[in-house]
Amino acid sequence: MITAQQSSGQCDTSRPETPLLRMSRIRKSFGSQCVLDNVDFDLNAGEVHVLVGENGAGKSTLIKILGGVHSPDDGLIRIHGRRLRFRSPRDAAARGVAIIHQELSLVPSMSVADNMFLGRERSWRGWMRYARQHEQTARALDRLGLDLDVRRTVGSLPISIQQIIEIAKALAYEAQVIVMDEPTSALNEPEVERLFVTIRELKARGCGIIYITHKLEEVYRIADRITVLRDGCRMATAPAADMPPASLIRHMVGRDLAEASTTAGQGDLADRPVRLAVDNVTVRAVGRQRRPPVDGITFDVRAGEILGLAGLQGSGNSDLLLALFGAYGRRVSGTMRIDGKRFRPTSPRRAIRHGVALVTNDRQRTGLVLGMSVAANATLASLPRVSPGGWLRASREMQLAAETTGALRLRAASLRQRAVTLSGGNQQKVVLAKWISTKPRVLLLDEPTRGVDVAAKGEIYELMNEWRRAGHAIVLITSEMPELLMMSDRVVVMHRGRATATFSRGEATQERILHAAMGGE
Amino acid sequence: MTPESTSSAASAGSPTRTSLVRRMRDHPAATAILALALVFAIGAAYPGPAPTEYGPDGEEITGTAAFYKWSTHRDALRQASVFGILACGMTVVIITAGIDLSVGSVLALVAVTFSIFSIHWGWSPWVAVPACLLIGAACGAVSGGLTAWFRIQPFIVTLAMMVFARGLAKSVSGGMKVSTVVQTPDGTYDYVDVPAVFNAIDSRLLGGNVSVVSLIFLACVLVSWVGLSRLRWGRYIYAIGGNEEAARLSGVPVAVMKVAAYALAGFFSAVAGICQAAQELQGDPEAGVAYELSAIAIVVIGGTNLMGGRGGIGLTLLGTLIIGYLEKILSINAVPEASRLMLTGAIIIAAVLVQGRRR
Numbered sequence: 001m002i003t004a005q006q007s008s009g010q011c012d013t014s015r016p017e018t019p020l021l022r023m024s025r026i027r028k029s030f031g032s033q034c035v036l037d038n039v040d041f042d043l044n045a046g047e048v049h050v051l052v053g054e055n056g057a058g059k060s061t062l063i064k065i066l067g068g069v070h071s072p073d074d075g076l077i078r079i080h081g082r083r084l085r086f087r088s089p090r091d092a093a094a095r096g097v098a099i100i101h102q103e104l105s106l107v108p109s110m111s112v113a114d115n116m117f118l119g120r121e122r123s124w125r126g127w128m129r130y131a132r133q134h135e136q137t138a139r140a141l142d143r144l145g146l147d148l149d150v151r152r153t154v155g156s157l158p159i160s161i162q163q164i165i166e167i168a169k170a171l172a173y174e175a176q177v178i179v180m181d182e183p184t185s186a187l188n189e190p191e192v193e194r195l196f197v198t199i200r201e202l203k204a205r206g207c208g209i210i211y212i213t214h215k216l217e218e219v220y221r222i223a224d225r226i227t228v229l230r231d232g233c234r235m236a237t238a239p240a241a242d243m244p245p246a247s248l249i250r251h252m253v254g255r256d257l258a259e260a261s262t263t264a265g266q267g268d269l270a271d272r273p274v275r276l277a278v279d280n281v282t283v284r285a286v287g288r289q290r291r292p293p294v295d296g297i298t299f300d301v302r303a304g305e306i307l308g309l310a311g312l313q314g315s316g317n318s319d320l321l322l323a324l325f326g327a328y329g330r331r332v333s334g335t336m337r338i339d340g341k342r343f344r345p346t347s348p349r350r351a352i353r354h355g356v357a358l359v360t361n362d363r364q365r366t367g368l369v370l371g372m373s374v375a376a377n378a379t380l381a382s383l384p385r386v387s388p389g390g391w392l393r394a395s396r397e398m399q400l401a402a403e404t405t406g407a408l409r410l411r412a413a414s415l416r417q418r419a420v421t422l423s424g425g426n427q428q429k430v431v432l433a434k435w436i437s438t439k440p441r442v443l444l445l446d447e448p449t450r451g452v453d454v455a456a457k458g459e460i461y462e463l464m465n466e467w468r469r470a471g472h473a474i475v476l477i478t479s480e481m482p483e484l485l486m487m488s489d490r491v492v493v494m495h496r497g498r499a500t501a502t503f504s505r506g507e508a509t510q511e512r513i514l515h516a517a518m519g520g521e
Numbered sequence: 522m523t524p525e526s527t528s529s530a531a532s533a534g535s536p537t538r539t540s541l542v543r544r545m546r547d548h549p550a551a552t553a554i555l556a557l558a559l560v561f562a563i564g565a566a567y568p569g570p571a572p573t574e575y576g577p578d579g580e581e582i583t584g585t586a587a588f589y590k591w592s593t594h595r596d597a598l599r600q601a602s603v604f605g606i607l608a609c610g611m612t613v614v615i616i617t618a619g620i621d622l623s624v625g626s627v628l629a630l631v632a633v634t635f636s637i638f639s640i641h642w643g644w645s646p647w648v649a650v651p652a653c654l655l656i657g658a659a660c661g662a663v664s665g666g667l668t669a670w671f672r673i674q675p676f677i678v679t680l681a682m683m684v685f686a687r688g689l690a691k692s693v694s695g696g697m698k699v700s701t702v703v704q705t706p707d708g709t710y711d712y713v714d715v716p717a718v719f720n721a722i723d724s725r726l727l728g729g730n731v732s733v734v735s736l737i738f739l740a741c742v743l744v745s746w747v748g749l750s751r752l753r754w755g756r757y758i759y760a761i762g763g764n765e766e767a768a769r770l771s772g773v774p775v776a777v778m779k780v781a782a783y784a785l786a787g788f789f790s791a792v793a794g795i796c797q798a799a800q801e802l803q804g805d806p807e808a809g810v811a812y813e814l815s816a817i818a819i820v821v822i823g824g825t826n827l828m829g830g831r832g833g834i835g836l837t838l839l840g841t842l843i844i845g846y847l848e849k850i851l852s853i854n855a856v857p858e859a860s861r862l863m864l865t866g867a868i869i870i871a872a873v874l875v876q877g878r879r880r
Contacts, residue, residue: 327770352772366770369763371830380760381771387753434771 018081020045020208021066021177026075028061035061036072037232043177043208048199048222050211050240052252053229057453059212062229063179066210067099068092079177098170099179106162106169108155113137115154116169140168144198158314160191164198171202178202179210182451184218188312188479189514196222214451215480216245228252252454269489272302273339275473276324276442281334283316283323293319295497296334301442301473306464308488309477310513316497317477318361321444324475325358326351338442352381357440359431361447361477363424367431370420374412375401377419377430382437404433409459425456432463443467446477461487481510493517549832552875553824553839560846564588569853587853595730601845602738603628603800605838606793607816608823609738609745610661610786612837615820616749617782618762618829619668619675624790625812626686627660629805631794633690636699636804639716646718654791660686661787665780679783683813690806700803715802722799734796738841741789745834748785758782762829818865819844822872843868 021043028036036058043049053059064070066077068086077084079095086092089099106115113130116137122129137150146164154162163183170178180199184192199222202209213219219226223240228251235251236243243251278301283294294316301307311317323332326345336343338354345351348358360366368377378401379386386396401415408429412422419430428448435443445464449457464487467474478484484491491508493501493516501516503509545551569587576582587593607624614621631653638649660682667678705711725732749755757778760768769775793812798804823840825832847868851861 325770348770349772349774358770360770365764366766369760369767369830371763372759376756376760380756380768380773383753383756387756390753392751392753392756438772 018078019043020047020080022076022078022081023062023066024076024078026062026065026077027073028065028070029073035232036065039075039229039232039234041227041234041237043210045176045206045208046203047224048203048209048211049225049227050213050219050223051227051229052213052219052248053453057229057252058232059229060181061232063099063181063210063212066092066097066177066179068097093173093175096174096176097179098173098175098177099181100163100166100170100183101181106154106166109153111151111153112141112148112157112165113150115165116140116150116172136172137168140172141165143171144168144201158191160187160194163187163195167198167202171205171207175207177208177210179212181212182214183211184213184215189517190312192218214453216248217482219248220245249454269302269305272304272471274300274337275303275305275339275471276301276475277335277337277340278324279335279337281320281323281332281336283319283328284331284333286331292497294323297492297494297499299492299499299502301475303471303473304468305489306468306474306476306487308484308491308508309475309494310484310491310517311477311494312517314496315494315517317494318446319497320494321358321446321475321477324351324442325356325444327358352438352440355439355441356444357381357435357438357442358444359435359446359448361450363427363431368419368427371418373416374405374410374419374422374430375415378404378415378433379437381434385437400437401433404436405429407436408433408463423453425452428452428456428460432460441472443472443474445474447479448476449478449480449483481513484508484513485510549824550836550839552872553822553836553843556822556872556875557839557843557846560843560850564846564850567850567854569593569850588850591730593849593853595725595732595735597845597849598735598738599732600848601841602732602734603793603796604812604815604819604844605738605841606741606789606796607812608819608837608841609741609834610789611813611816611820612823612825612832612834613745613749613758613782614675614786615817615825615827616758616762616829616832617779618765619779619782620679620817620827621661621664621783621786622676622679622813623660623664623682623686624786624793624816625809626683626690627657627787627790628794628797628809628812629807630660630686630690630693631657631791632798632801632808633694633699633804633806635795635798637693639718640699640701640713641703643716646716646721649718650795653795654788657791657794658784658788661790662780662784664787665783668783669776669779675783687806694804694806696806698803698805719799719802722796723802734800737792737796741792742834742838745785745789745837749834754778754781759830762831764830815844818869822869824872824876 019042023039023041026036026039026041027034039058039062041062051059051062061070065072068089068091071086077086084095086095086097107118110118113133117133122132122136134150141148141150141164144164144167146161146168148157148161154165157165167178183195187195199209211222220240225237225239226243226248227237228235228248230252279298281294281297282292285292297320299307309317309320319328322328324336324345326347326349329346332345336345338356343354345354345356351358364370369380375398379397382400383392386393386400398415405412405415410429410433411426419427422430432448448464449460452460464474464476476484476487478487485508488508489505491503491513492499493503493513495517501512503512565588568589571586572584574582574584607628610624611621634656635649635653638644638652639646644652664675664678664682667673668675701713701715703711703713722733722737726736749758757768757773760771760773761775761778765775794809797808801808819840820832820837821827821840822843823832823836823838825836844865847865848861851864
């Protein structure tokens with residue numbers, strides 16, 4: 001084990017001797033599996049300590065121990081030098097530990113102020129004191145640079161704002177250790193900027209921040225120190241300046257960065273036949289929507305081409321994929337052709353029959369039936385193939401699931417294991433296996449690498465290249481710019497439902513795409 | 522299976538004994554089986570009064586206690602059957618994350634129509650039975666269609682169907698029990714024979730040891746089991762209950778499957794209605810009140826999750842036996858109904874608590 005640890009005192013001599021948080025020799029096993037093995041971790045006040053590692057490296061277990069969800073088998077937690085033992089999440093919160101999860105813990109149907117004071121309402125003999133709550137909430141948000149009507153329901157606000165509310169709530173509990181678990185996974189660029197401003201704010205107030213992310217770029221933008229976990233062991237801890245990306249990746253995966261071979265020079269795409277033609281596709285506005293979510297989009301995707309579909313949140317790019325997949329039913333107008341044949345996607349079922357597959361951007365909510373087995377999920381979209389005459393053949397089902405998940409090198413103890421028990425990367429592989437078995441020609445991929453580890457990312461890129469070689473048409477949405485630039489042969493940028501620009505591989509740069517995505521000319 | 526899966530399964534399976542114990546403990550039916558065993562233990566501990574019999578010489582002999590007589594078990598099974606049949610359909614609907622409150626009313630509607638068809642109109646059972654099953658399935662299909670296509674909550678739709686079907690039952694029967702006492706045109710009452718089909722359903726087979734109604738219940742269990750575990754349809758039902766949106770985006774025909782689920786529940790309600798009419802020798806428009814609640818209780822005690830996506834018909838079979846035997850044991854020990862109801866309520870909570878703890 002390589003340990004590049006530096007004591008916190010050396011790191012910054014202006015800091016006090018005792019760190020804000022010190023977790024030492026943390027050990028945790030589930031059953032016979034050791035998840036954390038003698039892990040040390042500390043955090044200074046006013047510091048952003050980034051925690052990286054592949055899925056399954058032990059990051060979330062470490063955080064859950066800190067948050068009082070799990071209790072460690074061995075090891076100590078000290079805050080301000082005081083030994084503590086957390087018996088519950090509530091206990092941890094009372095000691096100043098706040099965890100901001102990927103899935104926010106706000107109640108969408110309640111107001112901002114009610115959420116802020118949930119569980120510790122300001123009242124006088126049972127009577128609510130709304131005015132006081134509103135005033136205090138407004139003040140708390142103001143300190144984070146947010147000015148909004150605290151009576152609005154949380155569900156009506158964008159995720160980025162909800163996140164800031166969550167942070168404000170944590171601060172209201174006087175949290176000093178703030179854990180952010182992939183906070184940017186659902187944010188677009190400007191929203192990320194805003195979060196980073198908030199983080200700087202928190203640092204200035206003397207909070208310590210543990211930041212978990214899969215995005216390299218982010219690591220180096222905000223990290224003061226970096227700790228890398230792999231297979232339950234701490235591989236390295238060092239100031240960000242002392243750990244260049246290459247060594248970070250090496251610590252993380254024990255090998256060099258998994259990057260897909262770019263296939264820019266794969267011959268002229270213009271000679272290839274058009275596989276998917278989209279002409280003037282519009283999704284009608286309903287209810288409170290003031291404009292169509294997708295408004296007159298036209299593009300072609302050739303066989304073996306990856307078309308990147310860029311756009312910030314609310315640009316309608318995800319809606320466009322849903323529309324092409326038939327999920328918007330009869331709200332969709334315009335024409336679509338697959339291999340020149342006209343096709344009207346009125347339902348996902350029809351779209352699948354025409355060779356279209358959609359990997360949605362949220363595998364837990366819309367991709368998988370988490371309570372069902374891996375095999376059942378992997379065969380769900382192609383069930384007729386393994387159930388002739390409506391009778392389910394267990395052996396055929398297992399065979400198909402084994403074929404597709406095997407091709408993706410799925411790591412699961414058993415195909416009968418429930419999907420909920422898998423890690424993020426492996427869950428995504430189950431989603432991909434589901435679509436491999438429908439033998440699609442047109443692949444709509446919405447954030448296919450969201451929340452998966454580096455190794456799995458590389459495998460997903462490889463799969464996309466395989467599809468490209470097989471002559472499939474791919475439409476790709478990803479919020480990670482480097483990934484978009486690396487994979488796309490062409491990029492169409494959307495803003496407020498309309499296409500605002502198209503770039504070829506040579507023309508596309510991060511700046512140009514962002515400019516177009518923000519509605520610039 | 523993938524190479525990884527076989528190798529890790531082999532390494533994990535080396536301490537066979539512990540893993541077998543663990544597998545038994547983690548099996549979804551473990552709680553229900555344990556509960557059923559407990560009920561039998563109670564039955565053995567309180568087997569009911571033993572009748573005093575007289576031997577050939579007139580001496581007094583203590584007879585066999587009720588619980589140790591097969592006839593007691595036969596009757597327990599018979600009495601539980603109608604509820605069990607309803608619970609089969611309820612299970613399927615609950616797995617889709619729905620609920621069907623109309624099963625009791627549909628039972629009454631079918632009991633009434635079956636009696637009218639068979640007694641008053643003298644239809645052959647070969648016509649009357651399919652017609653009644655169709656009525657039940659149609660009621661279910663309407664409920665299913667309203668939830669699937671108009672997106673009304675199943676609770677509301679089936680509540681409406683519960684009220685509507687009850688009204689329809691009273692309307693077609695004129696609010697009276699449809700029995701073998703038939704009013705003639707001149708205003709006098711005439712007794713007609715009980716149709717043969719009534720007697721056939723209410724009879725016993727295998728030397729009088731098994732009630733036909735119990736066999737019908739077992740057939741319903743078998744049909745539901747095949748549907749849920751062996752047909753593509755069943756897989757779709759679980760997928761819809763587990764995550765409806767993911768199922769839809771995987772090409773599952775959600776609406777059609779849901780309609781089929783509610784139609785099946787209606788179909789089983791009709792089966793139960795026919796059984797009920799045959800046992801009572803009449804079609805009572807007031808029959809089956811609150812039976813939907815008993816059916817839900819059976820499903821829940823078995824261990825099927827009301828949130829949908831998890832559970833099964835085997836659990837419901839266990840749930841039926843638990844409730845059926847409990848009722849029987851309480852009744853042979855002459856426990857008053859008031860206490861029985863309170864006990865049943867407590868048991869439902871206990872069952873859910875135990876299952877919740879295991880998760």
